[in-house]
Amino acid sequence: MIEDRTIYIGNKPTMTYVLVTAARFKEGDPMVIIKGRGKFISKAVDVSLIVKDRFVPDVQIQSVGIVTEVMSTGHNGPSNVSSIQISLFKSGQDGHV
Amino acid sequence: MIEDRTIYIGNKPTMTYVLVTAARFKEGDPMVIIKGRGKFISKAVDVSLIVKDRFVPDVQIQSVGIVTEVMSTGHNGPSNVSSIQISLFKSGQDGHV
Numbered sequence: 795m796i797e798d799r800t801i802y803i804g805n806k807p808t809m810t811y812v813l814v815t816a817a818r819f820k821e822g823d824p825m826v827i828i829k830g831r832g833k834f835i836s837k838a839v840d841v842s843l844i845v846k847d848r849f850v851p852d853v854q855i856q857s858v859g860i861v862t863e864v865m866s867t868g869h870n871g872p873s874n875v876s877s878i879q880i881s882l883f884k885s886g887q888d889g890h891v
Numbered sequence: 892m893i894e895d896r897t898i899y900i901g902n903k904p905t906m907t908y909v910l911v912t913a914a915r916f917k918e919g920d921p922m923v924i925i926k927g928r929g930k931f932i933s934k935a936v937d938v939s940l941i942v943k944d945r946f947v948p949d950v951q952i953q954s955v956g957i958v959t960e961v962m963s964t965g966h967n968g969p970s971n972v973s974s975i976q977i978s979l980f981k982s983g984q985d986g987h988v
Binding site for chain 2: 832833834835836839840842843847855858859860861862874876878880
């Protein structure tokens with residue numbers, strides 16, 4: 795299930811997401827996807843770079859995508875919100891590259 | 892001069908940066924680079940997507956890069972800050988591509 799690989803960034807402290815992400819890699823997952831919307835985009839970038847720089851040495855940023863999502867919440871009809879999707883990939887997983 | 896192509900996102904309103912970026916393309920520049928650090932990363936993404944979706948129809952997101960920058964400000968020595976660099980490219984410029 796691909797969806798299991800995604801961590802959605804929200805109101806929790808940055809380090810909470812860092813530790814969850816690092817744990818995924820420790821459990822053997824070769825790829826984790828970090829997603830954030832609106833004001834949480836900055837935090838999604840922080841989480842990804844802290845994991846890469848300080849927690850899981852052989853993790854690489856595989857791709858970074860930004861898209862506009864249409865949200866249908868609120869009384870004023872649909873509204874647009876920016877989002878980011880960052881794919882982190884751990885090379886050398888299980889001895890493979 | 893490549894550096895001239897870069898727009899740094901800061902405290903001004905989002906639409907100010909959108910209009911500056913759109914003007915660059917209107918003047919004939921085929922590429923504009925949007926950069927933001929720390930909390931301005933979210934705004935940099937907003938600016939890029941609003942330009943692409945609503946202001947300059949044939950603009951594409953060519954690349955998105957995230958890196959950790961070391962800042963040497965403050966009394967506590969160097970500190971790390973996340974940054975994003977988004978390259979916007981206008982296809983069909985001057986009839987090419």
